[in-house]
Amino acid sequence: MEKKKWIPAVLAAILTIPTAAFAADTEVKTEKPSIVTEVSSLIGHAFGGHMFKHGAMDEQKWLEIVKQYTPDQVDEWQKAINERKALWKQLNTEQVKKGIKAKREKMKKEREAAFDKLIDQLVNKEITKEQFKQQLKELKTANKWLPQASMKETRELRKQLHKAIKEKDRDAIATLLPKWLKHIQAENQRLAQLIKDATQK
Template identity: 50%
Template sequence: MKTRWLFLAAALMLMLPTGTLAAQRAHDMGTDAQAFAGHMLEHGELSEQKWMEIVKKYTPDDAKEWQKVFDERKALKKQLQNEQVKKALDAKRAEMKKKREAAFDRLIDRLANKEITKEQFKNEWKQLHKRKGWMTKTEKQKLRELHYQTYEAMKENDKEALASLLPQWLEYMKKENERLAKWIQEAKQR
């Protein structure tokens, strides 16, 4: 466990100077147009106000639909603040932890009883600790590419590219709202 923390600390220490250098370089270049994409890449999302400014500038016909998506997101985030939902999510998290621990205990017992080899134990242990993300690798790659394309379009002030990228962002945000709504619904049912 100690080595895991050491690796994490080392990785963070290596990342900090790089981020600082990139921010300083962007500042030195006077790239205000990049602020949009840089902020988006850094935090994963923009404020509603900044998105709406960009939408009204490049795809004004979609402004009402964007506002609807933002309103839905606000409502979902408000539901996440509900104590009942918080308790349900905590209970779900605790239940999942107990299941993982029980599976790990069974795995250790199988190794102790020599039902499996050390190599099989390692493989099964890796499977137990494999996180099931809510995005597939393909979806993550598409999102990274969308971020990059948006960053480049903002840097070059490419209006045509932005007009084609914004509908993709809108679809992504709609899917995120659906995922969040499903997550909240599942938590409430427990």
């Protein structure tokens, strides 16, 4: 029996963890993906303008908050914002778009090959069911932009900052803003690296 025919039966029999995310990552898309979708598929974390836009809190609002609570960091914030704008401008060039698309396709093929290898190892009893499930988990999170722990920390930091701003908690805002600035600077570095990787021959 061909592998593609018995894969569903094998998975149905042994998996207790959801695999929909993995399947969705490997299926053929009929719509042309946006640059945000392409980037998100590579880094596992949506850029989507979340840096400076949370509802009505746009870039200017952020700067006003920074001036009020951490005025000594205004220049650093402006530099980070300007850098982000420049990076997004590069990201939307045809050269980078093509590079990202090629990288995404390469990663997709690598994941599919790794998945096929796992299935073979399981069927040939080279690994146990538990090892299969663990390695499948690792495969689903491989090549992600941020480790899961870091993503959780980012979400928690963003939640705390917005709560502090909403409640006008001066001490909390003054403590959290520098941490958020470091996060933005780190994201800029990762985005710059992604652009560099996408344009390398």
